[in-house]
Amino acid sequence: MAVHPTPHLGVGLGWRAEIDTVVERLPGLDWVEVVAENVCAGHLPESLRLLRARGVTVVPHGVSLGLGGAEQPDPARLARLAQTAEALGAPLVTEHLAFVRAAGLEAGHLLPVPRTREALAVVAANVRIAQRELPVPLALENIAAHLSWPGEELTEGQFLAELVERTGVRLLIDVANLHTNRVNLGLDVAAELDRLPLEAIAYVHVAGGIERDGVWHDTHAHPVGEPVLEVLAELCRRGVPPGVLLERDDRFPPPAELAGELDAIRRVIEGVPHHV
Template sequence: MTTPATTLPRLGVGLGWRTEIDTVVERLPGLDWVEVVAENLCAGHLPESLRLLRERGVTVVPHGVSLGLGGAGLPEPARLARLAEAARALGSPLVTEHLAFVRAGGLEAGHLLPVPRSRDSLRVIAENVRIAQDQLPVPLALENIAAQLAWPEDELTEGQFLAELVERTGVRLLIDVANLHTNRVNLGVDPAAELDRLPLEAIAYVHVAGGRLVDGIWHDTHAHPVTGPVLEVLAELCSRVSPPGVLLERDGNFPSPAELGGELDAIRRVLEGVPQHV
């Protein structure tokens, strides 16, 4: 088994940094760290807001959305180089990406699509992960995605697939509990069972986000308040392990600073084991 070579820091409770709420993020009390979409950065010209946060000692983690490690093609050197440059510019302790299929034959899917969870797919993705790890200056963590479909040739659950990928490569995990809830609604997947299959010691941090139900399908929008069922999945995870960090994602329909602060407080209460009433 391949094991992680370094110990990652305890991150605490964080928020996704977005240009639309940069000054809000700067002023939120008790914020331990932020995550920024790597593709929105120019490493040589970081936003003033991120510079100020770093000067205050706030950890900044770049989160990639387009590397496409779940595809059959090798990771593109230019995309890997950009992710590496972001990590260096931000002084980040790790970088993160999605375990997803995003392109093939020069065509972009425009969405994070689930990978076929077969043994053949696992072999290809493990090699892609090793290539990425060799080119990145800091550890890599991969995120489970929200899905509205499953491939008929799946041989493993997502939890089993991630566990085997960790065993083969030593990659870390970014567990999105909102995505686990999405897959429960859309695909009938039991979040607790999936958590039982995961190597929890490999978790780098956790995502929490809001969504909404439309015609029986759960949409992981990142533009709606975090719901009680998502916080319940977070509590389920916390009953098994103390996550190094938990981050609230918000990508649209940004609420007031007070509402954002309230959602962060709800996350803190889960981490403290306080029963939720959402």
């Protein structure tokens, strides 16, 4: 199925209420992403209204649809996501390729989907439902995982590529999550990037983490390190994505440090040697 290219987004930052005034004042910021469940379509934060008035693109990023589960997407959640996208004038919406609930019980975490052909069929059906209800294109994000399911038939890259082929969904590639899975699960990042349909990539996430006792924790609370930037560079060597966004959810640094991390991302995109 054909995938229409995403508009150019540039370099962006995850908007969080704790740093709303910082985000407003950062120079050279092209766009922002907001957690969809944290805003109300009818009462957008003043900071987001100011950014939109300046022409800054705002993309809603959902965390609760659970498109990787056996149950169909909840109509109320889909309707709320659609309303948020319309209120923000967003060019697309994004969600996670993850399992989050079953029989009314919440997992409390983004859990990996078994990479089997049976699971692929279920996810594809759920994606088509979401696509019908959303007013703009949908992109799905690869998640960080601490386990792999037994009996998997596809690699992560193969699963995503086949999902794109079946549904035309776009991809949000999180290079920090790829690094996490490399450390924790032995993922061959270069091989998986080779399997991805580059034309389907809507944008890329970059985030910091920390390694403890041989396990990488994708904290979104630490500076972006060299290994994650190296994965971004590996991806960019195959083709520069339409957008790259820095995520930070806790332990927010001073504005100058945030700006420095954004500059490091820009240097990778531009092919200039970077130092962190």
